[in-house]
Amino acid sequence: MKIGEFSRKLINFMQLSMCKTMKQLPFSSGHWLEQFMISTAQYVLEEHLDEIKFDSKNPVQACLAFLYFMDREGFLKAGDYRLEDSGDSLLVQVERNNCVYRDYCLRAPIEGLPLYCARLSSFQAVLRHVTGTDYSTSLETDESGVCHGRLFPSTRPTEEIVTREEHILKVAGRRAILLPQETYSSLFMSIKEHAPHAIKHVLYDAGYRSALSLAGRTKTFYPDPEECLQLLLEVIKNDGLGNVELVSFNLTRGRARIRCYDSFQVSVENEYGSLYRSPQVTCDLFRGIFAAYFSVLLEQEIICEEMRCQAVEGDYCEFLIMPLPKKLWEEEPRDGKNL
Secondary structure (H helix, E strand, O other): OOOOOHHHHHHHHHHHOOOOOOOOOOOOOHHHHHHHHHHHHHHHHHHHHHHHHOOOOOOOHHHHHHHHHHHHHOOOOOEEEOOOOOOOEEEEEEEHHOOOOOOHHHHHHHHHOOOOOHHHHHHHHHHHHOOOOOOOEEEEEEEOOOEEEEEOOOOOOOOEEEEEEOEEEEOEEEEEEEOOOHHHHHHHHHHHHHHHHHHHHHHHHHHHHHHHHHHHHHHOOOOOHHHHHHHHHHHHHHOOOOEEEEEEOOOOOOOEEEEEEEEHHHHHHHHHOOOOOOOOOOOHHHHHHHHHHHHHHOOOOEEEEEEEOOOOOOOOOOEEEEOOOOOOOOOOOOOOOOO
């Protein structure tokens, strides 16, 4: 099979369309896009295993065997690729102009689409088949148009944070549900009606309790605090609660600043009226969530205060995260002495 110009463009259009569709998924779109590409190569392996003949478990030799097969099929030229071992990693180089997926790689960033190298994904499938090890990838393109890929043994978990088992949606292994904003609004308004004095504490505590298990489970998958935090903030965005941005994070001091655009609690207030008798910061559920996240990640008691709220003024809500002081107050002296 000799790949022609029309076939090459069609393959690239399919890649672009797939990425555009996957980008719309609310959960784990990057993960599933990568798995889609790996799975495509796995089908090729299953159908042509007798022809490829993997004679070695060496990563370079295994990937070269796959390249030679694709070369014989007329899909690419194996000589365009340079592969070499680098410790436990595999380095791959190819001039972008010689790659079948060149048009996709050039257009994806322009259209704001995720970029995943199909060739590296095919090598991921090969290495999983030959070595039994999952590999992660990284890719950079230099100014001369040469793509530098790297494959290395994966340290990521085998399961995604958000999964679906038949009709059951799960987040970090626990059942999750998607509810319209009206449901949350009704809950908030009911608390306001029956226990207005407790609503601030109830929302904070609900956010804190619900976020503890999610943060703990996620930390077992991603032990690095900053990586884990980014994933947790992404879950908030994917859940439709708001667009969260980590402004600063000082791991040593245990302090962070977070901004949230279009908080759903602000939306509730705009539509149904204020939860409180006087104008004030509103997003107490978020305060609890952030306090729980950082308490788990930093392994110490963390408090969160909302410094500004979009419900009052401005275009975003801002939260300050800090360690709970060891002494909330000092004893007042009596007769000039501390008790």
